Amino acid sequence: MRKQIAAANWKMNLTYQQGEELLDAILKENIELKEHQQAVFAVPFPYLIMAQTRLGNKKNYAAAAQNCSDQPAGAYTGEVSAEMLRSINIRYCVLGHSERREYFSEHNQSLAAKTQRCLERGITPIFCCGEPLSIREVDAQESFVEAQLKESLFHFSPEDISKIVIAYEPIWAIGTGKTASAQQAQEMHACIRGLLKAKYGQVADSIPILYGGSVKAGNAVELFSCPDVDGGLVGGASLVAADFLTIMRALK
Numbered sequence: 132m133r134k135q136i137a138a139a140n141w142k143m144n145l146t147y148q149q150g151e152e153l154l155d156a157i158l159k160e161n162i163e164l165k166e167h168q169q170a171v172f173a174v175p176f177p178y179l180i181m182a183q184t185r186l187g188n189k190k191n192y193a194a195a196a197q198n199c200s201d202q203p204a205g206a207y208t209g210e211v212s213a214e215m216l217r218s219i220n221i222r223y224c225v226l227g228h229s230e231r232r233e234y235f236s237e238h239n240q241s242l243a244a245k246t247q248r249c250l251e252r253g254i255t256p257i258f259c260c261g262e263p264l265s266i267r268e269v270d271a272q273e274s275f276v277e278a279q280l281k282e283s284l285f286h287f288s289p290e291d292i293s294k295i296v297i298a299y300e301p302i303w304a305i306g307t308g309k310t311a312s313a314q315q316a317q318e319m320h321a322c323i324r325g326l327l328k329a330k331y332g333q334v335a336d337s338i339p340i341l342y343g344g345s346v347k348a349g350n351a352v353e354l355f356s357c358p359d360v361d362g363g364l365v366g367g368a369s370l371v372a373a374d375f376l377t378i379m380r381a382l383k
């Protein structure tokens with residue numbers, strides 16, 4: 132079975148102590164994940180070693196970065212490289228979140244470079260795509276997401292592509308409480324898998340495609356039961372232990 136992933140994206144929330152408490156509360160429940168299931172925690176950079184230390188030896192639990200530099204190394208004040216992440220054993224990195232695209236001018240070309248940097252260091256990119264409301268309103272979401280994938284990812288080899296996780300996050304559903312319906316999510320996930328299949332063939336069947344945008348304890352089962360939804364990238368609800376635990380339990 133394809134990997135199924137519950138990924139927490141803490142964004143710029145929680146103090147270090149609150150982060151410790153949240154992870155401890157989640158780990159205390161000791162949820163035994165199945166072989167194909169994974170819990171991933173994308174935490175702020177200063178918390179990565181703490182998270183890695185807590186999660187590192189727990190099977191199928193992993194810490195993730197929320198971003199990395201598109202440059203390998205050098206005079207880039209304030210940046211964090213994929214090599215640095217790898218040197219503390221980080222195996223996942225969220226890339227191209229819509230908040231980074233909107234507030235930090237990330238674009239498809241720089242995201243292609245960030246993806247490359249991660250792949251070079253054996254870090255799995257969780258590559259985010261998704262349309263704003265104005266695009267959804269004119270029913271152009273498929274071509275919008277297709278351009279994001281083509282411009283950032285479709286020059287990679289099938290072997291590289293097989294190492295990527297995709298997160299479809301419609302921007303109009305992020306932090307708004309307005310979740311895509313299970314049908315809307317499934318339609319877009321099937322479209323994304325279709326694009327991957329047209330370009331890469333069978334490997335598309337093994338690529339996890341996560342849904343993000345107001346995933347909650349109350350809607351995770353319905354969303355994750357869609358055939359092409361392989362888990363979620365979760366913002367707000369990942370900050371509450373009980374909610375994220377319920378979301379983890381909702382994985383197929």
Ligand code: 13P
Nearest residue numbers: 140305306344345366367
């Ligand atoms: P919310 O779950 O808060 O809508 O955020 C989704 C998201 O952006 C995850 O990366």
